[in-house]
Amino acid sequence: MIMPPEISVIVPVHNAGPYLRDCVDSILAQTFTNLEIILVNDGSSDNSASICEEYREKDNRVTVIHQNYEGVSSARNTGVAAARGNYIGFVDGDDYIVPHMYEELHSLCENTDSDIAVCRLAREIDEKIINTAFNEFTKEMDHIEALRELFKGKLYRFSLCNKLFKKSCFHNIQFPEGRLHEDLSTTYRLFTNSSKTVFKEFIGYIYVKRSNSILTSTFSEKRLDAFTGWEEIVDYMTAEYPQLSDEVLAAFTYGCIDNMYYIMNQVEDRNKQQYFLSAIQQPVRKYYKEIITSSILNQKYKYLIRAINYDFRLLLYFNQIKRQLARA
Known part of the structure; x- marks a missing residue:
């Protein structure tokens, strides 16, 4: 046998x-x-x-x-x-x-x-x-x-x-x-x-790390799949494990900020930037109140989440100025 x-x-x-x-x-x-x-x-x-x-x-x-x-x-x-x-x-x-x-x-x-x-x-x-x-x-x-x-x-x-x-x-x-x-x-x-x-x-x-990997190349729309996953995660974890809500929402926030920087630095087309950032804005608004009151997140992350929540175009504007100054 x-x-x-x-x-x-x-x-x-x-x-x-x-x-x-x-x-x-x-x-x-x-x-x-x-x-x-x-x-x-x-x-x-x-x-x-x-x-x-x-x-x-x-x-x-x-x-x-x-x-x-x-x-x-x-x-x-x-x-x-x-x-x-x-x-x-x-x-x-x-x-x-x-x-x-x-x-x-x-x-x-x-x-x-x-x-x-x-x-x-x-x-x-x-x-x-x-x-x-x-x-x-x-x-x-x-x-x-x-x-x-x-x-x-x-x-x-x-x-x-x-x-x-x-x-x-x-x-x-x-x-x-x-x-x-x-x-x-x-x-x-x-x-x-x-x-x-x-x-x-x-x-x-x-x-x-491969140069042709979708996760290591220019920002792709498929990377937004992460936010479908994150909504499932946050909804499930905050319902089943409320004692872990701060850690879960902090991890979600870090993922939002990381992807925000990828979009601003890897995507040249302004319309695509706005489209991608609006996809992040939707789940941010869903959990905004809980994120802002988190005891784990520092003020820098809360400031960036406020910017995504209210008007991410300001982030794009300041990032454009930053790029222009770097090229000057």
């Missing part, structure tokens, strides 16, 4: 040919060997499908699923449905992981009876790691504290890929298909399905 794997690692694959071998090799090289790799080929038009098949023939721990292009959320949903492990992890097809990541995360879950284990992720730009871990420590958190840390964003953020989840966390949860920022829209719900989380200060996941 063949024993099922302990960990299922889901890799959504879409036109990842130049990077896919490095990704899969890093998973196969894990010191924790009782795992399966589920490669979900999401309608690739390059050689990704043949690379996936190459690895299926090479190692019996590799499963390949081919589907028409539906997007990364659909690929992840397909992978979760096929997963046989007690734990689930995610690796993007153009990133890679360090050899001991899953051994560490699995050990943390088992030794502390946690549903989620988290490590740091590092960013690689031009083949150089640009950030490193701090002094190593481990922190165990109950349900509420783990959610609070998620929204504070100091130990960890919404990325799925530096985390290992018990499969039970996915009960009644699906990734939102056709939407960018699917991590943002899903990770908090996985935490609400957990009882305990453990964080360890070590770098396990390497996020490779």
Whole structure:
């Protein structure tokens, strides 16, 4: 009788040919060997499908699923449905992981009876790691504290890929298909399905910044999908976890301000600037009273939120003057 794997690692694959071998090799090289790799080929038009098949023939721990292009959320949903492990992890097809990541995360879950284990992720730009871990420590958190840390964003953020989840966390949860920022829209719900989380200060996941990534290129309208996610988050969290309202609204505010700066600095067309900022203005107005009375946010952020709420054209005007002075 063949024993099922302990960990299922889901890799959504879409036109990842130049990077896919490095990704899969890093998973196969894990010191924790009782795992399966589920490669979900999401309608690739390059050689990704043949690379996936190459690895299926090479190692019996590799499963390949081919589907028409539906997007990364659909690929992840397909992978979760096929997963046989007690734990689930995610690796993007153009990133890679360090050899001991899953051994560490699995050990943390088992030794502390946690549903989620988290490590740091590092960013690689031009083949150089640009950030490193701090002094190593481990922190165990109950349900509420783990959610609070998620929204504070100091130990960890919404990325799925530096985390290992018990499969039970996915009960009644699906990734939102056709939407960018699917991590943002899903990770908090996985935490609400957990009882305990453990964080360890070590770098396990390497996020490779690509020049053609939608998240690293000129501002795209698809990035506004984040605000659909944020409205779901704020409405759900303030209703179910009112004790975390300040942290949730502060995280939402920081996201608004970040995107405001991206729009003003990356979008040249004035009409597009106004269109994008008006999309941010709508949810800001929905939560404006709660944001302004927050005990966490400082006056600088409250000033910027007031500007978005009342007349973001003033921000555009002052930003235009700033640009002109910089060019003078």
